[in-house]
Amino acid sequence: MPPQPSLPEAAHAELDSMLSRKFGREVANYFSGSPLNRVSFLRTNHEFITKALTHPSTSFLLFNDLSPLATDPTKLAYAKHEDVRELIGDNPFEKSEEELVKEYNSSVTLPLVLFLGLDERKNGGFEHGIYKGQAFFAVDVTPRGTVEKQASAVIEAMKKKGLQFIEGRVHMTLNAPEAAIYAQARALLDWNARNPFCGGCGQPTLSVNAGTKRTCPPTDFSSLANAQGATTTLETPRERLACVTRKGISNLSFPRTDPTVIMAVVSHDAKRVLLGRQKRWPPYWYSTLAGFCEPAESVEEAVRREVWEESGVHLGRVVIHSTQPWPYPANLMIGAIGQALPDGEGIHLEHDPELEDAKWVPIDEVREALKVGTSGLGDPASEGYKEGNLRLPPKTAIANQLLTAVVGGFLEVGEVSKI
Numbered sequence: 001m002p003p004q005p006s007l008p009e010a011a012h013a014e015l016d017s018m019l020s021r022k023f024g025r026e027v028a029n030y031f032s033g034s035p036l037n038r039v040s041f042l043r044t045n046h047e048f049i050t051k052a053l054t055h056p057s058t059s060f061l062l063f064n065d066l067s068p069l070a071t072d073p074t075k076l077a078y079a080k081h082e083d084v085r086e087l088i089g090d091n092p093f094e095k096s097e098e099e100l101v102k103e104y105n106s107s108v109t110l111p112l113v114l115f116l117g118l119d120e121r122k123n124g125g126f127e128h129g130i131y132k133g134q135a136f137f138a139v140d141v142t143p144r145g146t147v148e149k150q151a152s153a154v155i156e157a158m159k160k161k162g163l164q165f166i167e168g169r170v171h172m173t174l175n176a177p178e179a180a181i182y183a184q185a186r187a188l189l190d191w192n193a194r195n196p197f198c199g200g201c202g203q204p205t206l207s208v209n210a211g212t213k214r215t216c217p218p219t220d221f222s223s224l225a226n227a228q229g230a231t232t233t234l235e236t237p238r239e240r241l242a243c244v245t246r247k248g249i250s251n252l253s254f255p256r257t258d259p260t261v262i263m264a265v266v267s268h269d270a271k272r273v274l275l276g277r278q279k280r281w282p283p284y285w286y287s288t289l290a291g292f293c294e295p296a297e298s299v300e301e302a303v304r305r306e307v308w309e310e311s312g313v314h315l316g317r318v319v320i321h322s323t324q325p326w327p328y329p330a331n332l333m334i335g336a337i338g339q340a341l342p343d344g345e346g347i348h349l350e351h352d353p354e355l356e357d358a359k360w361v362p363i364d365e366v367r368e369a370l371k372v373g374t375s376g377l378g379d380p381a382s383e384g385y386k387e388g389n390l391r392l393p394p395k396t397a398i399a400n401q402l403l404t405a406v407v408g409g410f411l412e413v414g415e416v417s418k419i
Contacts, residue, residue: 004374004394005074008033008176027405029324029335030172030396034180036117036136043115043210048128049093052115052135053081057124060084061116061138061181063189064155067165068182073173076182077163079154084139087111087150097208101215106204107222107231109145114138114188114211116181138185138211140192170328172376172396180325187327188212191255194329199253201243214253216245256330261302262290263336264321264402265313267345273366273406274313274340274347275390276358281377285391286361288399290333303336309352314344321405324398335398337406365390367407374400 008028020026042048052058059078062069069077088111095103118126118133126135143151155165174182188211198205198216205214219237245253265274265288275286291306293299300318307313315338324333347358372384373391381391393399 004396005030005173005179006176007395008180027322027401029322029333029398029401030176031179031183031325031327032323033176034117034184035119035121035177036181036184037120037133038117038184039131040212042128042131043212044097046093046096048131049115049210050091051128052118052126053091053093053113053137055124055126055135056080057122057126058135058137061136061185062141062154062158062165063138063185064165065142066186066190066193067167068171068186069158069163070166070174071163073166073171074175076174076178077158078136079139079158083157084141084154087141087147087154088113088139093210097215100206100208101217102219102237103221104206104217104219104237105221105233107146107233109147110207111147111151112140112189112192112207112211114185116184136181138189140189172394183325183327187325187330188255190327190329195253198243198245200245201241203240203243205253208252212255216240216243216253218243218246258331259293259299259302260290260326260331260333261293261299261306261336262288262333262398262402263303263307263318263338264288264399264406265307265315265338265340266406267360268316268340268342270339270363272360272362273403274307274311274358275361275366276311276355278354279356282391284388285375285377286357286359287393287397288402289355289358290399293334299334299336303338307338310349310355311358312346312348312351313358314341315339316341316344321402322398324401333398335402337402361390363407366392366403370400370404370407 007030010026010028013025058081061076062079071077092113114137116136116138118131118135120133122134124134126132141151141154192207192211195214196204203216205216208215218240220240221234221237223232223234225231276289277286289307289310293302303318304315307315318336318338321335321337323335326333349355349358369390369392373381373389374394375381376394
């Protein structure tokens with residue numbers, strides 16, 4: 001089995017406070033714990049963005065079709081401005097949003113450049129007022145549109161340096177700090193790629209605010225496509241169709257985050273844990289139940305509903321344990337622990353056919369599986385596993401953290417888990 005990366009350090013883990021004494025230390029999950037200060041309020045500050053982008057210390061994380069550039073599956077690789085200048089130009093942020101909107105031409109591909117934040121621990125000489133550190137950007141180098149040739153050249157240059165774009169649906173082998181940087185970049189790149197057209201009128205949109213918003217311009221220098229899809233550039237812009245997003249408060253579309261509940265469910269006597277499995281999973285591989293929150297539904301209500309829909313079990317008390325960003329494509333996993341009602345532990349799968357099986361598993365069996373039976377879906381079980389025993393998700397999954405909390409007895413500050 002591949003070595004599992006370490007988890008991020010919890011914020012202020014050693015600080016004694018009223019809240020830590022009452023509720024325990026904060027739990028940090030994989031894909032969280034970013035070393036970057038996002039300084040999101042500076043994304044519209046063109047002086048700041050320009051200085052950050054062109055500074056010699058600045059790092060650029062490149063993505064080809066959502067695959068990140070890396071030295072190996074555990075470590076990202078970063079480019080410099082000169083490596084991507086042919087693709088993005090000297091400064092893609094030199095013009096204000098108003099200027100970009102006025103000059104908008106939907107037939108011209110503008111490379112997507114995202115500002116991720118500042119690593120204030122690294123002093124590369126970049127400063128802007130009170131803000132300093134090493135700036136990080138992400139660039140989409142997927143060959144497409146009018147910059148296909150330039151993007152392909154960047155990709156080939158990176159490969160000649162011995163670097164690789166790590167392919168795969170899910171990347172969970174990166175070291176913890178870089179996993180958080182990757183998660184932020186991937187989520188934003190994916191959102192931009194999925195929203196090339198306006199949700200109000202269906203016309204092409206423009207990325208602004210360093211990749212974190214999209215707008216629907218009122219004019220376009222591109223003519224309408226002909227039957228063959230070809231367009232021409234006009235001398236003066238044409239008026240686009242009216243759009244509801246240009247009326248009212250603003251004409252911006254923001255990245256989405258989909259709240260998702262995932263829960264470790266304990267029996268009423270607290271001696272068993274409810275686990276489920278999907279048909280496509282490896283033999284003996286189980287996990288906690290999960291599902292999306294619905295509109296006008298609290299997290300606690302979503303936990304109870306999803307558990308009942310998938311397993312037939314009725315829950316009483318529900319508490320929030322921790323959360324995990326999940327950039328596939330834009331989920332926020334809200335980890336919870338719930339306890340079954342004394343007369344609500346019966347399992348039946350007739351409501352929602354998502355699960356192939358669900359069962360109550362003794363705490364001791366879960367504890368043993370956390371020691372020797374964890375792995376990713378496509379990986380072999382950890383050393384010491386015996387065929388036929390329970391298998392569980394790796395520690396990079398929030399499901400593992402929830403189960404660890406349950407078998408550890410919801411430890412008070414200063415206690416040590418026996419697993």
